[in-house]
Amino acid sequence: MANDSMKLSKNLLRMKFMQRGLNEETKKQLEEDEKRIISDEHWYLDLPELKAKESLIIEEKSFVPCEDLKYGRISFKGFNPEVEKLMVLMNPKDKEEKEEEDISQMQTDITDEEMALRYESLVESMKKKFQKKRQRAAEEAPEESSTKRVFLKPQA
Incomplete structure (x- = not known):
């Protein structure tokens, strides 16, 4: 380092083997440069302060x-x-209320005749459901089955 006219780069001066031969002023200057670079590169978020929300x-x-x-x-x-x-x-009222509900559920809303009519229609619909196709056709149109269809020759 006898020749001061020749200046070395900062990156070269930061290397470990070059640190031993540096004088005090150069070391201080390198440390200040590093601190300035770090402070310049530090990120800040410009966000408003968050207010505590009510829970x-x-x-x-x-x-x-x-x-x-x-x-x-x-x-x-x-x-x-x-x-x-x-x-x-x-709660002594609970048992009384439950008994009243049970009694009201036990009472019938439908008469026996209405129930018989509904049951009859249900039986008929289930009967139709399980019949074969031919049986259903025979029930629907019994008059047509008595008249025999004959092929009619078209007139020319």
Whole structure:
């Protein structure tokens, strides 16, 4: 490095074997150049600051309010008698309502005559469904089967 008139490139000066022979001023200048390059190449996003949105999520420790359950635990047909006793104590109206629903379902809306007519039409339609094609044709047009068709010769 006796000849200062000849300047070496920065890339060559950054190499490890060249670092040993450099003086203090040149080392400082290279470090400053590297810092400037890094700061120039650093990316910034020009986005507005995100505002915190209100949370619409409600945390529940139990799924009972989500499912609109009346009791936390339910038992049927004597599986857990203690729970069933609590169910009766908490809502005595439930059994009465269920009995009324059962009675209303048991009542008939259709008279016996109407049911017989509907059943008759159902039987007829099922009978037609399972008949052969020839049997169906015979039932539909019994008059035509008595008259025999004859080939008519066209007149010339």
